[in-house]
Amino acid sequence: MEAIKIENVHKTFRSLKKKQKAVDGVEFCVDTGEIFGFLGPNGAGKSTTIKIMMDLIKADEGKVLINGIDSTDYRSRKNLGFLPENPSFVENLTGMETLMFQTSMHNIQKREAADRAHKLMNLFELSDSADKQIRKYSKGMVQRLGIIAAIIHKPDIIILDEPMSGLDPVGRYLFKKTIRQLNKEGATIFFSSHIINDIEDLCSNVAILNKGKIVKTISKNEMKYLSSAGYKIIFEGNAQSAAKAGKLSNVNGVENLGETLYAIMIKEAELLIPVLEKLKELDLKVISIKPIRKDLESIFIKLMRSAK
Amino acid sequence: MKKTYIVLFLFIVAYIALIPHFKNNMERSPLKLGYTPHGKLYRASLGEFRWITGDYLAFKGITYFGNKKQAVMNRQFKNIEYFNLFQTIEESIMLNPYNEDAYYFAQAAFTNIGHAKDLDFLLRYAFKYRPWDFQLPFFLGFNNAYFLKNYTKAAHYFKLAARLTGSSLYTTLAARYFYEGGETKLGILFLRYMIKNSRNKSVKSVYRKRLDALIKIAILENAAKKYKIKYGIYPKDLKQLINKNILTKIPIDPYGGRFYIDKGKIKTTSKLADYHKGR
Amino acid sequence: MLKIAFFTVRAMIKDRMFYLILSMLLLFILVPVFSSFSMRQIQEVSITMSLSLNSFILLFLAMFGGVVTVWRDIERKYDYTILSNPINRTNYFLGRFLGFAMILIAITIINMLLSVAVINISAGMYQSKLPIIWSNIAWAAVMTLLKYLLLMGIGFLFTSFATSFFIPFFGTIIIYIVGNASQGVYDYLSSAGTSGYPAVFKYLIKFLYYIIPNFSSFDLTTYAVYALKINYSSILYSLAYFVLYLGIVLSLSMVIFNKKDLV
Numbered sequence: 094m095e096a097i098k099i100e101n102v103h104k105t106f107r108s109l110k111k112k113q114k115a116v117d118g119v120e121f122c123v124d125t126g127e128i129f130g131f132l133g134p135n136g137a138g139k140s141t142t143i144k145i146m147m148d149l150i151k152a153d154e155g156k157v158l159i160n161g162i163d164s165t166d167y168r169s170r171k172n173l174g175f176l177p178e179n180p181s182f183v184e185n186l187t188g189m190e191t192l193m194f195q196t197s198m199h200n201i202q203k204r205e206a207a208d209r210a211h212k213l214m215n216l217f218e219l220s221d222s223a224d225k226q227i228r229k230y231s232k233g234m235v236q237r238l239g240i241i242a243a244i245i246h247k248p249d250i251i252i253l254d255e256p257m258s259g260l261d262p263v264g265r266y267l268f269k270k271t272i273r274q275l276n277k278e279g280a281t282i283f284f285s286s287h288i289i290n291d292i293e294d295l296c297s298n299v300a301i302l303n304k305g306k307i308v309k310t311i312s313k314n315e316m317k318y319l320s321s322a323g324y325k326i327i328f329e330g331n332a333q334s335a336a337k338a339g340k341l342s343n344v345n346g347v348e349n350l351g352e353t354l355y356a357i358m359i360k361e362a363e364l365l366i367p368v369l370e371k372l373k374e375l376d377l378k379v380i381s382i383k384p385i386r387k388d389l390e391s392i393f394i395k396l397m398r399s400a401k
Numbered sequence: 402m403k404k405t406y407i408v409l410f411l412f413i414v415a416y417i418a419l420i421p422h423f424k425n426n427m428e429r430s431p432l433k434l435g436y437t438p439h440g441k442l443y444r445a446s447l448g449e450f451r452w453i454t455g456d457y458l459a460f461k462g463i464t465y466f467g468n469k470k471q472a473v474m475n476r477q478f479k480n481i482e483y484f485n486l487f488q489t490i491e492e493s494i495m496l497n498p499y500n501e502d503a504y505y506f507a508q509a510a511f512t513n514i515g516h517a518k519d520l521d522f523l524l525r526y527a528f529k530y531r532p533w534d535f536q537l538p539f540f541l542g543f544n545n546a547y548f549l550k551n552y553t554k555a556a557h558y559f560k561l562a563a564r565l566t567g568s569s570l571y572t573t574l575a576a577r578y579f580y581e582g583g584e585t586k587l588g589i590l591f592l593r594y595m596i597k598n599s600r601n602k603s604v605k606s607v608y609r610k611r612l613d614a615l616i617k618i619a620i621l622e623n624a625a626k627k628y629k630i631k632y633g634i635y636p637k638d639l640k641q642l643i644n645k646n647i648l649t650k651i652p653i654d655p656y657g658g659r660f661y662i663d664k665g666k667i668k669t670t671s672k673l674a675d676y677h678k679g680r
Numbered sequence: 681m682l683k684i685a686f687f688t689v690r691a692m693i694k695d696r697m698f699y700l701i702l703s704m705l706l707l708f709i710l711v712p713v714f715s716s717f718s719m720r721q722i723q724e725v726s727i728t729m730s731l732s733l734n735s736f737i738l739l740f741l742a743m744f745g746g747v748v749t750v751w752r753d754i755e756r757k758y759d760y761t762i763l764s765n766p767i768n769r770t771n772y773f774l775g776r777f778l779g780f781a782m783i784l785i786a787i788t789i790i791n792m793l794l795s796v797a798v799i800n801i802s803a804g805m806y807q808s809k810l811p812i813i814w815s816n817i818a819w820a821a822v823m824t825l826l827k828y829l830l831l832m833g834i835g836f837l838f839t840s841f842a843t844s845f846f847i848p849f850f851g852t853i854i855i856y857i858v859g860n861a862s863q864g865v866y867d868y869l870s871s872a873g874t875s876g877y878p879a880v881f882k883y884l885i886k887f888l889y890y891i892i893p894n895f896s897s898f899d900l901t902t903y904a905v906y907a908l909k910i911n912y913s914s915i916l917y918s919l920a921y922f923v924l925y926l927g928i929v930l931s932l933s934m935v936i937f938n939k940k941d942l943v
Binding site for chain 3: 405406408412413420422426428460461467602
Binding site: 144175180185190194 | 690691692695756757758759760761763764768939941
């Protein structure tokens with residue numbers, strides 16, 4: 094079943110001076126029950142595509158189906174939650190009032206709505222500010238409120254535009270946990286980001302967008318493969334052994350991080366296990382193994398090359 | 402989406418159907434000028450907008466008067482909001498005494514309906530701000546002589562006007578009206594001046610009609626004077642002027658009345674006499 | 681639509697600008713004070729001042745409402761969170777209008793209650809020859825309300841296609857001024873004294889007269905102040921005019937707004 098289907102969507106912004114093609118024939122499907130990532134650098138057309146999905150911007154061509162209903166029909170938004178990029182809410186109202194308004198738009202009983210609002214505000218640590226005007230909220234607080242507003246009516250489909258920007262590490266953790274929980278309960282989740290890590294952790298499928306076009310739609314594993322550029326291993330031990338570790342094959346040199354801490358880098362992912370074994374032989378204590386990620390740019394270059 | 406177009410279309414059709422009736426209703430509306438507020442606070446609160454407000458009120462009043470031209474010509478004064486009109490023009494002058502239109506129009510519209518005294522105040526007020534303007538003492542002189550019968554004041558103002566223009570016309574004017582029948586001549590002179598200097602066509606045509614009447618009165622006055630020189634007394638009936646071959650026919654009052662003579666004074670059954678008396 | 685309307689009211693009664701405008705209600709205290717300065721027109725002046733103050737407050741509110749609701753939603757991107765709910769744009773837009781209209785109605789009622797008080801106080805100071813016809817005063821207030829609802833509707837129309845704050849704000853001001861003057865200018869041009877003007881100019885003005893709202897038809901102040909007899913068929917015309925004009929303004933706004941990209 095396709096929860097979201099985007100068919101050949103085009104959009105050009107026209108102003109007096111220039112034309113700018115923002116979305117150029119974007120096409121993809123999101124299956125029911127999956128977490129779908131929408132990856133692309135800033136200005137790739139992610140937000141425009143999402144606004145077309147929400148009928149905030151009218152497409153020049155093509156259409157969007159949400160649960161089989163055309164997105165220009167307001168009924169397509171009945172079982173849908175949406176978090177815009179840098180959301181904003183009427184500043185005079187309190188967080189609680191805002192949530193009560195949002196739930197009333199989905200015909201949720203007042204008592205039930207208040208109950209859910211309290212629980213979610215508790216979860217996202219907004220309880221103390223529930224009755225403060227939104228103008229007094231920090232950016233992160235508004236972001237968290239936005240996430241609550243997008244999920245409070247228990248939608249089948251949740252669309253999130255850059256949901257993790259403006260969140261602190263705790264917020265990110267809470268967000269990811271909530272998303273996984275909602276997905277487990279059956280919600281389809283679609284979100285955009287320009288940060289690979291965010292997408293990799295959560296998504297089962299990823300569409301990569303650049304300059305208004307879908308470069309490729311790939312699975313989570315492919316994504317991991319594409320983005321991985323080796324590992325950085327940090328270990329503890331004496332200087333002699335560390336120097337030896339630096340001379341291992343596929344390792345170019347060792348770096349002293351101070352006192353007895355050292356780091357080496359390996360370029361190919363497959364070589365991780367043999368190198369770790371060698372380190373064990375040298376009696377070095379491995380403290381952490383960090384994958385090294387490629388930035389989006391180099392992934393695009395790689396994808397472009399493979400497309401040719 | 403299509404529904405909104407249909408709704409818009411229906412509204413436009415209904416609007417087009419209504420608008421001629423609405424327009425007619427607005428034109429019939431008896432109270433079009435309305436009340437203009439007065440007061441120092443109001444003036445002060447306008448700040449620098451008092452000038453434009455003054456100009457606007459003058460424009461509003463003159464436009465209104467232009468529309469009521471028919472009523473003015475037929476002397477149906479009940480159909481005119483004279484009270485509101487006067488208040489509007491009065492406030493216009495108080496707000497912007499520099500505006501020539503306002504006092505010029507006031508002189509044209511109000512002197513003959515009993516506002517000569519109020520107008521005297523307004524003209525003096527405007528003269529304080531426009532000391533270079535000979536027209537103001539000219540009007541003041543005329544009103545004092547013609548309506549208020551205050552000849553000393555009239556002479557004073559005509560002298561001022563003469564000094565400002567350097568023309569002796571106004572000093573001779575000062576002397577003129579003392580002659581018998583001079584009033585009518587003064588009126589004619591004044592109307593000629595106003596017609597010559599007026600751009601507003603409504604005001605002009607109202608004046609032309611009045612001038613026409615005054616000229617006819619002057620003809621009759623002259624004839625009556627001749628009669629008196631010949632026979633020692635004024636005729637009792639204007640027909641006597643024709644009988645004695647002084648006139649070939651009695652002129653017709655443009656206001657629809659009939660001229661007659663009363664103790665040597667030419668009068669008419671139309672209400673032009675009010676103009677003469679100045680109330 | 682009603683949900684959006686109540687949402688609008690709730691947000692507005694917490695707005696600082698709204699309170700600033702409401703503080704003008706205090707000026708009603710001044711009505712008897714200034715009326716007493718008049719010599720024989722105390723009652724008349726108090727009615728004029730009350731109605732004018734009512735108009736003044738409504739003018740500010742209508743300007744504020746026309747600009748602050750939908751336009752601010754777009755500018756501050758509130759519309760993203762509001763329109764992501766299952767609601768179509770027509771309902772949202774009309775709901776916003778209805779919400780602010782309810783505020784205007786409520787303020788008119790408050791103004792009228794205050795007016796009744798201050799007019800009674802003022803009328804007690806000096807016996808006027810004219811009676812106070814309360815129904816005339818009420819009609820004048822109702823017509824004022826309609827006038828400013830229409831003005832606010834025009835603000836909404838400007839918002840529907842505006843890209844900057846200036847279009848709805850100054851557009852509304854200009855329409856307000858022109859709408860007040862249109863009947864006067866039209867009358868002037870219809871009068872005989874203007875035969876010298878070029879015909880094209882006259883047709884243009886007449887064309888504009890039909891398009892621009894005619895606010896003069898909503899002015900019943902003199903009827904209220906001088907206890908004149910109101911011509912009810914005239915009121916009926918004005919009501920019909922109001923309904924149709926507002927209908928055009930709002931449905932045209934909808935046509936435009938439904939196509940708008942909310943960037």
